[in-house]
Amino acid sequence: MAIDAVLPWHTDAWTQVMNQQRNQRLAHAYLISGLPGSGRYLFARALAATLLCTELASDEANSTACGHCRQCLLFDTGHHPDVLDITPEEGKKSIKIDQIRTISNLVNQTSNQTGAIKVIIIQPAEALGTAAANALLKNLEEPPGRTLFLLICEPGAQMLPTIRSRCQPLPLSPATSEQGLAWLSQQSAAAQDELAAALTLASGAPLRALSLLEAGIPAWRGIVQEQLAELADGLMTPLQLAKYCNTQPPAYAIELMQALTLQQVREALQSQKSRRAKRFLQLGRELVVISRQLSSGANPNTLMALEYVFSTWQTISGDKDVVQQGRELQFTGSAG
Numbered sequence: 001m002a003i004d005a006v007l008p009w010h011t012d013a014w015t016q017v018m019n020q021q022r023n024q025r026l027a028h029a030y031l032i033s034g035l036p037g038s039g040r041y042l043f044a045r046a047l048a049a050t051l052l053c054t055e056l057a058s059d060e061a062n063s064t065a066c067g068h069c070r071q072c073l074l075f076d077t078g079h080h081p082d083v084l085d086i087t088p089e090e091g092k093k094s095i096k097i098d099q100i101r102t103i104s105n106l107v108n109q110t111s112n113q114t115g116a117i118k119v120i121i122i123q124p125a126e127a128l129g130t131a132a133a134n135a136l137l138k139n140l141e142e143p144p145g146r147t148l149f150l151l152i153c154e155p156g157a158q159m160l161p162t163i164r165s166r167c168q169p170l171p172l173s174p175a176t177s178e179q180g181l182a183w184l185s186q187q188s189a190a191a192q193d194e195l196a197a198a199l200t201l202a203s204g205a206p207l208r209a210l211s212l213l214e215a216g217i218p219a220w221r222g223i224v225q226e227q228l229a230e231l232a233d234g235l236m237t238p239l240q241l242a243k244y245c246n247t248q249p250p251a252y253a254i255e256l257m258q259a260l261t262l263q264q265v266r267e268a269l270q271s272q273k274s275r276r277a278k279r280f281l282q283l284g285r286e287l288v289v290i291s292r293q294l295s296s297g298a299n300p301n302t303l304m305a306l307e308y309v310f311s312t313w314q315t316i317s318g319d320k321d322v323v324q325q326g327r328e329l330q331f332t333g334s335a336g
């Protein structure tokens with residue numbers, strides 16, 4: 001996605017920050033809150049790019065990075081020397097104190113352009129352990145030079161009060177169903193029904209919905225699909241399939257099941273099996289809950305969760321649904 005893209009549901013927050021920038025009242029740290037998959041990281045990236053751009057399109061509050069100056073091109077490579085992206089390392093749940101210590105390297109080195117701002121993006125801020133948070137606190141208390149900290153978290157996230165109090169809150173509005181659907185239909189060729197179902201399964205987060213629609217994981221997906229067919233025929237037990245899937249990273253299996261559940265919702269809708277569609281949609285919602293528990297580090301028992309998912313799947317698959325003519329389900333509401 002272009003670095004200058006500001007998603008339609010973020011324009012208010014964007015205007016607010018850009019007005020502060022124009023009035024030279026930019027905070028040195030923002031706590032950006034939004035749902036994962038709602039584009040909150042894109043917002044932070046677009047903000048960083050815009051502040052570094054040397055040829056801002058106009059003086060208006062809705063202006064964004066030009067996309068072609070030297071700074072923008074550098075930014076586009078993903079390795080702009082004045083930007084530091086801090087996120088848990090692969091396979092890790094928390095941000096390490098060593099990662100926070102790299103901030104001083106960034107702020108102490110000479111800027112890529114004279115007097116330019118340096119931007120540190122930390123996401124998710126919930127992943128800051130106590131030691132890392134305390135190390136960060138030192139930077140937040142005495143912001144070094146022209147530095148901007150962008151901490152990204154979920155709405156209502158538990159944060160150290162000392163961190164929270166040093167950041168200006170910047171809540172991002174969630175997308176309305178209309179905004180989400182309009183955006184999704186620009187990104188995907190899928191039918192409106194499918195887009196709406198994906199959006200529901202993604203708790204209304206459009207970027208998450210898109211990744212569900214595009215969910216690849218091809219080879220593995222094929223194997224699991226075959227096994228699901230065996231499960232439906234009673235040739236395999238939910239526990240056996242759960243054990244097989246549990247050999248993969250848990251988020252993988254849950255994500256795959258979200259995509260496959262979505263597919264079932266879609267097929268049930270197309271063949272007007274509304275009861276079946278409803279039940280798969282309910283399973284999809286439960287998968288969203290499990291996935292959130294996983295990403296929040298709540299450490300759910302994934303084997304047990306997967307067994308539950310597969311046994312529900314088996315029950316729904318075995319349930320004969322009567323085609324109901326003339327009845328339509330509404331899938332455009334936000335997930336509960």
Ligand SMILES: [Zn+2]
Nearest residue numbers: 053066069072
């Ligand atoms: Zn530029």
